[in-house]
Amino acid sequence: MTQLQAAQAGRLTQVMQTVAREEGRTEEYILQGVAEGTIVIPANINHQNLTPRGIGKGLRTKVNANIGTSTRYPELEYELEKLQAALDAGADAVMDLSTGGDINAARRQVVANCPVPVGTVPIYQCAVRAQAEHGALVQMTADDMFQVVEEQAQDGVDFMTIHCGVTWEAVHRLRQEGRVGDVVSRGGSFMIGWMIHHERENPFYAGYDRLLEIARRYDVTLSLGDGFRPGCLADATDRSQIQELIIMGELVDRARAAGVQAMIEGPGHVPYDQIQANMQLQKRLCHGAPFYVLGPVVTDVAPGYDHITAAIGGTLAATAGADFLCYVTPAEHLGLPDREEVREGVVTARIAAHAADLAKGIPGAWEWDLAMAKARRELDWKKQIALAIDPVKARQLRAAKNSAEEETCTMCGEYCAVKIVCEALGKAR
């Protein structure tokens, strides 16, 4: 029985109880959210030692980190170091996007070493296999696609990105639109390449019931992938993007009816003034399904700083309804991130998530900032470091710039406003 089926039957599971406790919400709140599909809890029945995370309405905004081998960097060991870096930095979920080396081994190791939900994009492995076995990624069959989904589900993957909305209807709209950047989703490009080559409909759309059957068996949460994610500001919110979103909304209804949890993936590159509309559209068209956004990055011109462009967009997105932020690292648009960039990507996305949680009034968010404010006022550096979202970095910077015994910091030194005003007002600190 999936979490959704249980909730639909009014049955509270241990997984739901854990989420309720971690979120500071009542069990009834979680039960109702899961039942109506506005909350998902990705928890594959085969993922051992999982600490489940709820994603959706009224819950803390969650953060995902992407890792995985590639053709050029096939070493699994380093990816496991990146996994640890992501977990240490506070990631709520990790996606294994491996396309190099032994992909099965990578996924199994990631699942085994990851206490938070693990996601994948099965079509990647499918395409890599076809390339290796037949010399071209389009040389996969529809059966191959479902087989990979099933294999990965058996391995305990909690959520899977599947580009079900990349249909002929949407591809026609893409051609009519005349985009600047066409398609930048890798999975989306595989599907389009396959469809055009074979002149057939997307198997994950045509055979959606088969997909739902597998997902239900393992309680895999479907993350309906946005193959038409805009890859530049000029393509944002265009007809092909919204066409795909409409189709995905319909597929959410079908997933819910089949007892399968589903969320929606979203943009991408979006101008700041279009983000709120995008969030509202997704919530309306997809009947309140949780929204998992990649960014959105708010300008195209900042390679090397796209963790920041994504944090700017992510804060507004999460404030306006997004539930789950995929991290973006400083390496985005330039290459694969290294361990330090993974760490920086996770912390930056967590800052966006937390800033939004403060704005949305999520339980517990305000108290954290208040504790820090008091530590600052008391010039209590130990407490400030302990309360920092990244205590390691805060400690390093403080140590590099100040001697340990100093009460103030080198920015103002003896001319510290906090000290001066406390003295002037005759207050104790």
Add this chain to the structure above:
Amino acid sequence: MTQLQAAQAGRLTQVMQTVAREEGRTEEYILQGVAEGTIVIPANINHQNLTPRGIGKGLRTKVNANIGTSTRYPELEYELEKLQAALDAGADAVMDLSTGGDINAARRQVVANCPVPVGTVPIYQCAVRAQAEHGALVQMTADDMFQVVEEQAQDGVDFMTIHCGVTWEAVHRLRQEGRVGDVVSRGGSFMIGWMIHHERENPFYAGYDRLLEIARRYDVTLSLGDGFRPGCLADATDRSQIQELIIMGELVDRARAAGVQAMIEGPGHVPYDQIQANMQLQKRLCHGAPFYVLGPVVTDVAPGYDHITAAIGGTLAATAGADFLCYVTPAEHLGLPDREEVREGVVTARIAAHAADLAKGIPGAWEWDLAMAKARRELDWKKQIALAIDPVKARQLRAAKNSAEEETCTMCGEYCAVKIVCEALGKAR
């Protein structure tokens, strides 16, 4: 004659013509904005070789970088390196906040080497002098304060932060409010300390006409400093902050009537959901005066990442009306920034400014992103690097992660969506 007096008399100056050209606005637009005070052009008559920058309504959002010596780091040479780093990174203005070593020499060197507007906070030098000569920073006279303002004006400083709104009325409100963080503005703390010690009104408020007379003589733009800037989310938008803003609004009217350009400084630490209201309040209470914001940072808990918390808040602020962003560096709340942090702070603030300019439809903003989108689609890496907001960093990261001849990047390698879809759709790149 100040720029404001000229505009009030309907006279277009060379300075206004330069600004019109750089902004892609008509000369009439600039003339009218300066005349009504919604645009300021800080341009001291003694600042040689200045390339003026307009700040305000309908113009590109500008970015300021703070540099300056301190007691612990009194070396002028390093501050000049930081000045150069800020200029190389694209700062539109630089404030010299020196409090260590030879402050006069520092300021004169900064003005001489800075082609963009230079700002200062004269009360800093005043306090340091009093500390050195009399052993306590409160041991300055009102005359000392005006004298330092005059000296700095003579040296060519284009804009000065003066905390004129820190009056007894506002201090009483602060006491009644019961803040968590009291006062975190250094200049504000000096003023409050002085007022309480001497039991006298703020000389810059009581003697505001004398201040205006000096500012008018050199065309110094007054940047009315927010001494009650909230230092934590819990204190944002409280009665003391808004009381000071009301007083500053009245002082803007008096400045305009005296032919003196004026802008307003703003928060600070502000929850994301209060930023728009803060911007609207400032515009309304201060009759459209340009708004110069420090951040706003949207959470207290991210020391080491406050360039990012400020970019998140700064984008929303600038979209909602702020005209001028003071950079925040990763060193904020921990110590004085080094050269690399200055660079990172400027670029990050420029990203926030540009994201807002895209949202506001500022002339030229959209074209930049469109050029980058086309370069990405063409997999033209040379052009992508050249168009990057920080070409140095983009080039470094690209080189570190990829070999020079590669067409794609290591994130996707041969599985590049752009390539695959172009081929599938039969399009040329």
